[in-house]
Amino acid sequence: YTKEEGRNNVHVYDPKMNEKTADELSLEASLLEALADDQLEVYYQLQVDVDLNRPFGVEALIRWNHPDRGILSPAVFLPLAEEIGILADLDEWVLNRALMQGQTWYEQGYQNLVISVNISREFFKRRDFIERVNQALTQSGLDPSRLCLEVTENTAILHVEEIRNKLIALKERGIRVSLDDFGTGYSSLSQLNLFPIDTLKIDQSFVRKTSKENDAIIKLIIALAKSLGVSVICEGVETEEQLTLIRNEGCFQAQGYLFSKPVPFDKCEKMMHELNH
């Protein structure tokens, strides 16, 4: 897609279409410009070692600072990005930006901080995916061991061999990989063994709603992580009660509103500074 084609899409507008479709069309067209016009932003959410109450990492999360609508969340525009074929470009943009900012933090003394970046299936499956990741690392100067790529279970179960080869290539480079939203996808336990991953991220749905079933699932994932020899992060921790629960089950890394919402770079830096002093 060129910018020109993006503009032309606006003329597809048909008054018979319902409001929402027109709305989506106009968002789609402006999304093409957002990438070029510097309207995208990376927010960061702390990942916390709950025993030390210290951040060990941050997750980079894309935001669209829309000129008329303000900050838009990825749930609104990532599906559109996928439809118009630019999701991988957005991921790559976030990767580059997050690595640059990660390098800034590294130079400020946050040398153990790991920057996690979400990778869509579209990006992951590109033939030149590994080269592009390498390029982003080289350009930023950040050490590969400071980067973690988050892929969802459903990305990981496509074309097992291809995925596996790419994961091995990342691993050889010293890059970490975590399985995002774990427990909600369709991976089988036997496949899990084939993938050189570092971390399971327990999906927030299991933490959000307290129930016997969810409790059991959390327990199960923690036990699974232990037996696979990988670490485990619990997503979506909002309350002290939830924190106590996951601690009791043996999970000591967490991410959630209890610690921080995703915030812009400067604000995240301030929070890290306060937590470290």
Ligand code: C2E
């Ligand atoms: P995710 O990767 O699972 O990221 C965690 C999401 O949960 C974030 O939503 C975060 O704000 C939210 N969250 C974290 N803690 C809490 C909590 O305690 N309570 C609640 N209610 N929510 C919490 P966000 O930023 O809206 O992102 C949503 C999803 O969009 C992400 O889920 C990820 O799948 C996708 N995404 C975000 N940025 C990117 C990106 O750069 N590339 C790709 N491919 N996907 C992205």
Ligand code: MG
């Ligand atoms: Mg994620």
Ligand code: MG
């Ligand atoms: Mg997740």
Ligand code: MG
């Ligand atoms: Mg998610």
